[in-house]
Amino acid sequence: MIKHFAQLLLLVALITSCAPKEKTPFEDGLADYPTLKKVLENVEKYQVQLIYTQIDRNEHGNALFTDYTVNLDDKRYFYPASTVKLPVAILALEWLEEQNIESLTAKTSMLIDSVRPSQVPALVDFSSKDSLPSIAHYIKKILLVSNNDAYNRLYELLGQDYINQKLKEKGLEQTIINHRLSFSASPEENRITNPVRFVDSVGNTILTIPERVTETDYSNVDNPVIGKAFYLEDSLVQHRMDFTFKNKLALSDLHGIVERIIFPTSFVESERFSITEDQRAFVLKYMSMLPAESDFPAYPKQEYWDTFSKFYLDRNDKKDIPRNLRLFNKTGQAYGHLIDASYYVDFEKGVEFFVSAAIYVNENETLNDDRYEYEEIGFPFFAELGDYLYKLESKRKKTVPANLNLFKFEY
Numbered sequence: 001m002i003k004h005f006a007q008l009l010l011l012v013a014l015i016t017s018c019a020p021k022e023k024t025p026f027e028d029g030l031a032d033y034p035t036l037k038k039v040l041e042n043v044e045k046y047q048v049q050l051i052y053t054q055i056d057r058n059e060h061g062n063a064l065f066t067d068y069t070v071n072l073d074d075k076r077y078f079y080p081a082s083t084v085k086l087p088v089a090i091l092a093l094e095w096l097e098e099q100n101i102e103s104l105t106a107k108t109s110m111l112i113d114s115v116r117p118s119q120v121p122a123l124v125d126f127s128s129k130d131s132l133p134s135i136a137h138y139i140k141k142i143l144l145v146s147n148n149d150a151y152n153r154l155y156e157l158l159g160q161d162y163i164n165q166k167l168k169e170k171g172l173e174q175t176i177i178n179h180r181l182s183f184s185a186s187p188e189e190n191r192i193t194n195p196v197r198f199v200d201s202v203g204n205t206i207l208t209i210p211e212r213v214t215e216t217d218y219s220n221v222d223n224p225v226i227g228k229a230f231y232l233e234d235s236l237v238q239h240r241m242d243f244t245f246k247n248k249l250a251l252s253d254l255h256g257i258v259e260r261i262i263f264p265t266s267f268v269e270s271e272r273f274s275i276t277e278d279q280r281a282f283v284l285k286y287m288s289m290l291p292a293e294s295d296f297p298a299y300p301k302q303e304y305w306d307t308f309s310k311f312y313l314d315r316n317d318k319k320d321i322p323r324n325l326r327l328f329n330k331t332g333q334a335y336g337h338l339i340d341a342s343y344y345v346d347f348e349k350g351v352e353f354f355v356s357a358a359i360y361v362n363e364n365e366t367l368n369d370d371r372y373e374y375e376e377i378g379f380p381f382f383a384e385l386g387d388y389l390y391k392l393e394s395k396r397k398k399t400v401p402a403n404l405n406l407f408k409f410e411y
Contacts, residue, residue, distance in 0.1 A: 024068065025052055025068045025389070025392060026040060026068070026070060029388065029392075030388070033384040033385075033387070033388050034384075035377060035380040035381050035384050036381055036384040036385050036388060038377075039359065039377070039381045040070065043070065043071040044071075046359050046360055046361065046377070046381075047076065047078065047358075047359070047360040048070065048071055048357065048358065048359045048360075048381075049069075049070070049071050049072050049073065049076070049078070049251045049357065049358045050069060050070035050071065050072070050251075050355075050356070050357045050358075050385070051067060051068075051069050051072060051251060051252065051255045051354070051355070051356045051357070052067070052068045052069075052353065052354070052355050052389060053065050053066065053067050053068075053255070053259070053353060053354035053355070054066040054068070054353060054393075054396070055352050055353055055354070055402070056398060056399070056400070057398070057399075057400040057401070057402055057403075058400065059400060061400070061403055062265070062266070063263045063266055065259070065266065065354075072251060072252065074174045074250040074251070074252050074253075075222070077220070077222065077224035077226070077243060077248065078251075078337050078339070078358045078360060079226070079243060079246060079247070079332075079334055079335045079337045080247050080248065080249035080254070080332055080337075080339060081332030081333055081334035081335075081337060081339060082146040082148075082151070082181070082330070082331065082332040082333065082334075083249055083254050083330050083331070083332040083339050083341060084151070084177050084181075084247045084249050084332075085142045085146060085150075085151040085181075085330065086142075086143075086254075086257055086258075086287075086330040086341075087163070087167060087172070087175070087177070087249075087257050088142075088151060088154050088155055088158065088163060088177065089138075089139045089142050089143065089151075089154060089283065090257070090261060090273050090275065090283060091158060091162070091163060091166055091167075091273070092135050092138075092139065092154045092157060092158060093106060093135070093139075093273075093275045093279045093282075093283070094166065094273055094274050094275055095157070095158055095162065096135060096279075097274060097275060097276065097279070098274075099207065101206060101207060103200060103206055104198055104206050104207055105136075106134065106135045106136035106139070106279070106282070107134050107135075107136045107137075108134060108135075108198050108199070108200065108206060109130075109132040109133065109134055109198065109199050109200075109201075110133050110134050110135055110138075110153070110157065110196060110197075110198055111123050111133070111196070111197045111198075111199060112133075112153055112156055112157075112194050112195070112196050113194055113195040113196070113197065114194060114195075115194070115195060115211055116192070116211075118185055118186075118189040118192070119192075119194045120183075121194075122149075122153055125137060127141070127296065127297035127298070128296055128297070129296045133153065135154065135157070136282070137150075137296075137297075138150040138151075138153050138154055139154075139282070139283070139286065140286050140294065140296075140297065141297055142154075143283070143286035143287050143289070143330070144286060144289060144291050144294055144297070144299065144304075144309075145291055145299060145304055145308070145309065146309060146330075146331065146332075148181040148182040148183070151180075151181055152180040152181060152183055155177070155180055155193070156180075156193045156194045156196065157193070157196055157209075158193075159193040159212050159214060160177070160178055160190070160191060160193075160214040160216070160218050161212075161214050161216060163177045164176060164177060164178075164216075164218050167253075169270065170260070170270070170271045170272070170273070171256075171270075171271045172253040172256060172257065173253070174248070174249075174250030174252065174253050175248060175249050175250065175253045176218050176219075176220060176247060176248040176249075177218075177247050177248075177249070178190060178191075178218040178219065178245065178246075178247060179245065179246065179247060187219065187245040190245075191213060191214040191215075192211060192212070192213050192214075193211065193212050193214075194211060195208070195209060195210050195211045196208075196209040197209075219244050219245050220243060220244050220245070220246070220248050223242070223244045224242075224243045224244065224246075224248075225240035225241060225242055225243065226240060226241050226243060226335065226360075226367065227240055227241050227335075227336075227362065227365045227366060227367045228240060228365040228366065229365070229366045229367070230366060230367035230368050231366070231367070231368035231369055232368070236366075241335075241367045241368075251339075251341075251356055251357075251358050254330075254339070254341045254356055255341055255354065255356040257341070258328070258329070258330070258341045258342070258343055258354060258356070259343075259354060260272055260273060261273065261280065261283055261284065261287075261328075262284070262328060262343045262354075262407075264280070281409075284328055284407065284409070285409045285411070287328040287329060287330070288326045288327065288328045288329075288407070288409065289409075289411050290306050290321065290411070291304035291308060291309075292304065292305075292306070293411040305318040306318070306319075306320055306321040307321065309329070309331050310327045310329065310331075310340075310342075311329075311331055311338065311340035311342075311379065311382035311383070311386070312327060312329075312340060312342055312344060312355065312382055312383065312385065312386025312389075312390075313325075313327070313383060313386060314383040315379045315382075315383065316379070324346055324347050324348040324349075325344075325345070325346055325347075326345045326347070326407065327342045327343070327344050327345070328342065328343040328345070328407070329341060329342035329343070333374070335362070335367050335368075335372075336360050336361050336362030336367065336372040336373075337358060337359070337360055338358070338359050338361065338374060338378040338379070338381075338382065339356075339357070339358045339359075340355075340356070340357060340382055341354075341355075341356035342354070342355055342356070342386075344386065344389070344390065344393075345404055345407055346390070346394075347404050347407075347408065349394055350398070350401050350402050350404065351390065351393045351394055352393075352402050352404060353389060353393050355385065355386070355389055357381075357382065357385060359377075359378055359381055359382075361373035361374060361376075361377045361378045
């Protein structure tokens, strides 16, 4: 009996050793992806960081994550550009919930005043249906076309303390958001946020928020520098550019933000965004909506084509995206950096996965000269990475099929 059992164990071991082992992503299959292959062979040159998360479901339909990373380093700084807009947009809804004022909603008119020269008021928004600004409308503009002014207005509503303390509470430890975008302001001016008023449809004030000043220093303590030189207006400065007072958003934090909004119950309650299911659905809808599908604001398709802000698809292909595909994502582009954090879905094939990547394409190491290799290296890298992972996922066998109906929206 013991002899037969030993023979059985030997047979099982032999079968196991002969069984084909599942290959780790990026080990092979890159021959058809020359730019992806080139970047992955030169990770230090391109400062690439990558997170790919496979999603499986248990018998209850809950998501289970398996992460694969390339050159991931939360301490290595890259400029996050517009990706910081996603957490600020979500936190604006969380702030709204905390006010607990029945007549105050995301659609309530939000008027921003100015009490000093460094501040700019915002009393109208002609891209909205009623020509008035609101939290909801600003979030739409952020998620549809990454509007800078819309982000700045939500930043002015929340202020540095609220944003940074909330993100830290949620376990997002490698993030600092401390300035407006495409807006000339000193670090001191960015610590001061405008007065804000919320008014109802007949002009009655619902809530008034005075100017606020942040006392905490949220600068980057590692004093990151990038490049070898940079342009300051028309002058070339022969020093590395200092990003000490610039935003920071580590790739793992950005990836985690997308995961939290897609699968909140995969995180402990303290790490989730405290928003309602309707608010979450609102964010998901506009993360995945294409600009041309929006009426207010309206965006011409010749200027904002389907892949305009979907880097994991071919950005140079201006044909319509197949309707079975949706990417719930946020991108960033500045100073030679390209970033995209996405939840990629194919409703017909049942494909779903997360992918986040950051790359630096600046051959001459000069910033602000508008000579970055976005078209030659950056965008092809993302398109090839998206196609590589999509084909990998299309072949991957899953024990429990994904129910993706919760991510289907009427646009």
